[in-house]
Amino acid sequence: MHIPLPKPSSKPGSKPSSKPGSKPSSKGGLAILACALFLSACAGAPRLGGDPAVTVIDARQLPTPMRRDLTPEEIPYPVGPFDRLTVDVFGIPDLSNRQIQVDASGRISFPLAGVLEVSGKTPGEIEALLAARLQQAYVRDPHVTVNLKETLSQFVTVEGTVQKPGLYPVLGHMTLLRAIATAQGTTEFSRLDDVVVQRTVDGRHYAALYNLNAIRHGAYADPAIYANDVVMVGDNHARRLFKDYLTVFGALAGPLVIVLDRTL
Numbered sequence: 001m002h003i004p005l006p007k008p009s010s011k012p013g014s015k016p017s018s019k020p021g022s023k024p025s026s027k028g029g030l031a032i033l034a035c036a037l038f039l040s041a042c043a044g045a046p047r048l049g050g051d052p053a054v055t056v057i058d059a060r061q062l063p064t065p066m067r068r069d070l071t072p073e074e075i076p077y078p079v080g081p082f083d084r085l086t087v088d089v090f091g092i093p094d095l096s097n098r099q100i101q102v103d104a105s106g107r108i109s110f111p112l113a114g115v116l117e118v119s120g121k122t123p124g125e126i127e128a129l130l131a132a133r134l135q136q137a138y139v140r141d142p143h144v145t146v147n148l149k150e151t152l153s154q155f156v157t158v159e160g161t162v163q164k165p166g167l168y169p170v171l172g173h174m175t176l177l178r179a180i181a182t183a184q185g186t187t188e189f190s191r192l193d194d195v196v197v198q199r200t201v202d203g204r205h206y207a208a209l210y211n212l213n214a215i216r217h218g219a220y221a222d223p224a225i226y227a228n229d230v231v232m233v234g235d236n237h238a239r240r241l242f243k244d245y246l247t248v249f250g251a252l253a254g255p256l257v258i259v260l261d262r263t264l
Contacts, residue, residue, distance in 0.1 A: 075173055076122045080153025081106050085123070089134065090143035099149065112137040123148055156225055158183040160233035161190040175222040176210060179231050186212070186233060194234030197223065 079085070083102045087110065089095035100108050106119020113133035118126050123146040134142040155167045156179055163184035176197065180186060192212040199206050208223070215222050225231065 076124075077148060077151075077154065077171075078120050078122060079106075079118050079126065079148070080151075081119060082152040083148065083154075084150040084152070085126070086147045086149045087130065088145040089130075089139075090145070092139070092142075095134075102153075112139060154227035156227065157230045158233075159230070161187050161235045162233050163187055170225065170227045174225045176225055176231065177212070177215060177222050179225045179229075180212070180233065189236050191234035191236040196232045196234070197225070198230040198232070199226065200228065 079102060081102055081104050085100045085102070085108070087095075087098040087100055095111060098110070100110065102108055102118060106117060107115055108118050109115050110130060110133075113130055116126070116129055116133065118129070121129070126146045127144045130144045130146070131142050134144070151169045151171065154170045156170050156174065157167055158179055159165045162180060163186070165183060168179065168182045174182075176195070180195075186192065193214075195210045195212055197208050197210065199208075210223065211219070214220060
């Protein structure tokens with residue numbers, strides 16, 4: 001966008017019309033702020049690549065994915081408190097299609113098997129545990145199937161400047177970009193270079209800072225997100241302040257709003 005500069009006075013030796021000691025107008029200050037924001041936004045154009053695992057190609061169309069690329073990576077799901085399970089024992093109607101909820105202490109109760117500690121176990125491990133208990137109760141060669149019906153324990157928190165902050169279930173392979181997309185994406189006031197992920201590992205608290213624009217352009221890999229992570233998207237205070245100025249002085253430099261929304 002072209003921003004016209006003020007024309008010099010046609011009369012040689014003419015002086016500015018402002019009186020000594022007069023305060024600069026708010027419109028002039030806003031124009032300077034707008035130009036500074038616009039120029040700073042244009043200074044750092046993103047570039048593709050940087051991550052050794054990302055191949056940048058000069059082509060109109062990306063390669064077609066292979067079949068194995070379309071199959072999501074299998075990630076074991078640890079069952080937790082309040083998760084809902086469906087349990088079937090093949091050939092025994094009274095033990096089939098059982099809807100069970102894990103209690104607050106991570107346990108379930110099943111006929112003939114009694115009380116079982118299942119918190120932290122995968123559905124496959126619960127199948128083996130149930131089968132062993134049923135064999136002890138003289139059920140011959142039990143074939144047990146355990147399916148996760150509803151997850152209420154594995155969540156990620158997405159907060160800050162996103163469209164819909166909240167708690168979201170972690171199912172399958174989740175990454176930072178997917179977590180933010182689950183929260184319906186960023187807003188016009190999001191600070192994309194100020195995205196913090198907090199995580200607790202073995203009782204120790206960690207925090208990492210990420211740049212969404214860099215990830216989107218392949219500068220480094222999209223980091224994995226796990227249950228109980230907290231994702232916080234920062235707020236662009238300068239952009240919000242500029243938007244407030246434009247609300248008051250809407251007639252001044254109106255087209256700059258569109259340019260800044262696309263570049264900042």
